[in-house]
Amino acid sequence: MKMSGLIFMVVSWAVILVLFLYSLVKTLREKEEE
């Protein structure tokens, strides 16, 4: 795997994971508050 490929993979995963964790944590927190 080339360095450019690794960068694309890591950045893509990071974007998706940040979005997912943000929305999941927020959803679970709202559920707890309810």
Place this chain on the structure above:
Amino acid sequence: MARERWGSKLGVILAVAGSAIGLGNFLRFPGLVAQHGGAFMVPYLVALFLLGIPLMWIEWTIGRFGGGFEHSTAPGMFHTMWQKNRFIKYFGVIGIFGPIVIFIYYTYVESWLLGYGVFALLGKYSQCVTRGDMGKLLDNYRGLGDTPWLFALAYLFFVVTFFLNILILYFGIKGGIETVCKWAMPVLFLLAVVLVVRVLTLPATEHGDVGSGLGFIWNPKWSALTSAKVWFEAAGQIFFTLSVGIGVILTYASYLTKKDDVALSGLTAASTNEVAEVILGGSIVIPAAVLFFGVKETGQAAESIFDLGFMTMPLVLKKMTLGNLFGLFWFILLFLAGITSSISLAQPAIAFLEDEFNLSKKKAVLVFAIVTFVLCQASIFFIGRGVLGELDFWGGNFCLILFGTVEVILFAWVFGMDRAWTELHVGSDITIPRIYRFIIKYITPAFLLFLMGFWLYDQWTPKVCMEEVRTKKPENVPYIVGTRIGLILLFAVIAVMVWIAWKRRGSRRTAGGAPVESSNQEESQEPTS
């Protein structure tokens, strides 16, 4: 009759995510990235933020808004949003027609997964050594070979799969769909993680190591960024993977109450789908195939999802220790992805019968089951005649883009951006960045119009004129024409049903009875919940 509701917020999120996560996440996406390299992710992520997420919010909002007026499907929802227009409800017919068309062939493909799962467990394809052998098995299974008993077995698995779908739908939104998605989605993720770990820990072979498998997917081909076709394919993939433009999310969101959040729920469902697609889907089939077959053969397999799913991956898994078990995991994973999608495809038609014709849940499910079981026979018995591809083109491509375009224009321009933005934020657990006002009003519609224009330019004429069929398989032309006539008839029947439903509403109102909608949108503009 009390309106059905979701049991919990997590339940509806998992149901929408279940609808979105399908075969495309684990087969189509990795195939596309492998063809274009990591640079594919640039247009893909741009499309996710400018097209996918805005459309997700639009559909959740329209769905909840329409549900407030006791409408669970697009005709009624579109009518409540643009009451002065008598014809807009007929555009909404696409939101019932499209899911039925996809359901007709999707359920059959889903049944193959169940059959192959059993085959994997019993080691039934252990004598197959090459992709060619697996291809022959798949042909025989689909009735395109010379082993009728295998086709009969396939039909039996189809009946079981169809019955399972109907059984889930019979138990309704909370007792059926929500309950199934609440256990199916965690199991699906667990199986996917197990398979990812197994693939990423595989030892190197003569073809390379896992790094070369991941490199085959992610190493960028820079020319992809300047190709309009790649941008179009990336936008198309976002469209299809999120299940937007079908009508399913509208129906699911209609079972929310007015105070339920849609902004965060829509975002959570979309991001859950993306994890399944980009992180899990991208790390299973292609890296494993490269290890066992090499780059060249994997490249050929990546062009067809049937090849990747039913021919390449079973062979790869068979070569591993505990191959039968991993094969079973693979097909159960895909089957769960399939069934959580197919039940969502059925719901708009069932909800339409319940809402607009006052049928009970049981009767609506029964009518749907009888009609679609008959229609499914075309995709089973004429699969070799191009019927399945034709249904996919109209139901799974054309209708999606057309319906998505109508929705976004209706939401941002007819309903009005100020009203739409307020409606989106009612009960919201997050504040959406204001830049999305601009994106939803200008960028998403422009993106969709461009997508539709390019799609029409690229595919319309050759497809409608059957250029490929005429050249390669002229004997299929009557079947393709027959399928089109059938689709037109189906659309016409649903359109007539909409006409009858609205005529009945009108006559009830003029007869002096309680006006069907007088307590809500027609007069007060206040939803019922």
